[in-house]
Amino acid sequence: MTSLTKSRIRWADLPAPVRAAVEEILGDRVVAAESQHGGFSPGTADRVRTAGGGRAFVKAVSPAQNDRSPALHRAEARVAATPAAPAPRLLGCHDDGDWIALVFTDVEGRHPATPWEAGELAAVLSTLEAMAAVLTPAPAAVATTATEHLGHDFGGWRRIAADPPADLDGWARARLTELCAAADRGLAALTGDTLCHVDIRADNLLVGPDGAVSVVDWPWACRGPAWLDSLLALVNVQVHGGHDPEALLAALPLAAGVDPADLTGVLAGFTGFFLDGARQPPPPGIPTVRAFQRLQGDALLPWLARRMG
Known part of the structure; x- marks a missing residue:
């Protein structure tokens, strides 16, 4: 995919209080995280797995990565409250004024093939x-x-x-x-x-x-x-x-x-x-x-x- 983000941070790069806030939303401890390719956000984009076997998708960013990205995450959090869209469900949001983390249901799937099939x-x-x-x-x-x-x-x-x-x-x-x-x-x-x-x-x-x-x-x-x-x-x-x-x-x-x-x-x-x-x-x-x-x-x-x- 042409649009790979090469400088994306990962789950382990998040401050401990942010990871703890995400785990509170999930109600369990995250034991594995796999960074996802594609897109252009320099923040995290991780599929995570919890100790109890639960799965979720976490994206988090702060102004230190890009000054516009937190506002985009906040905008997405507002839109994600619309249940009718064929989109992953927002499980919760952590926003401490610096870091913002969105936690979604993990949708099994892959990007469409390109050239398009x-x-x-x-x-x-x-x-x-x-x-x-x-x-x-x-x-x-x-x-x-x-x-x-x-x-x-x-x-x-x-x-x-x-x-x-x-x-x-x-x-x-x-x-x-x-x-x-x-x-x-x-x-x-x-x-x-x-x-x-x-x-x-x-x-x-x-x-x-x-x-x-x-x-x-x-x-x-x-x-x-x-x-x-x-x-x-x-x-x-x-x-x-x-x-x-x-x-x-x-x-x-x-x-x-x-x-x-x-x-x-x-x-x-x-x-x-x-x-x-x-x-x-x-x-x-x-x-x-x-x-x-x-x-x-x-x-x-x-x-x-x-x-x-």
Whole structure:
């Protein structure tokens, strides 16, 4: 998986009072912990086992690893109170103002294969469609809209236009004005009252032994259109390969009736966000995220060019 976090701390690195707080939530002593790969948080991501044989998933972080990560964990704790999502159940949360630890049920499963395999992709898209239905309307606890959440991100093309990098793709360089306008249209299209995950990627999905799909890592959740998460799944298909995302989009039930220019605009917004983000210094404790943003931006450009002509 391209998005491996190479600097992640582990269960044993947590301060003793934090480990004790987690064990209190579990009601038992942790005797084994296995760090999980994927994602970009520099905090822990451990499957733990207790003395009595119980299992759970623990993620914990403090500002010492990354100053933004604790706020994301707190946001995820609020979203995790929504029981309808196909996500691991939050067993408890420890927050001492410095360290925050989330304790979830341990979901047996693995990330979907990439390049994407047809059966797993179908299961994921079916899950996202069902999830959108269940999570509309969004719970009152989530007030942030996708337009608010992605407002700065979708300004990526304007920042690129103000200071174009030397290696900017020629097609994009010749169409910066159009790309800025398309991203603006995409941002305006992000209205809706569905609870959206907004970070759908293979490494935020788990496929269980029975084929059931669980969606993990919800810190970016917000209110938006029912089709947004499904579109982001197709973005990940474009990044990793295996299928034609344009054909998949044409057959996507949730996108039926959506103005194609709105969908193109959202793709433009994410492409600009990835390419602009990729040229920024890496955030503390997350050295690999810029390379992954560049990978995504470069992968999306051909699809965007195909749609814009």
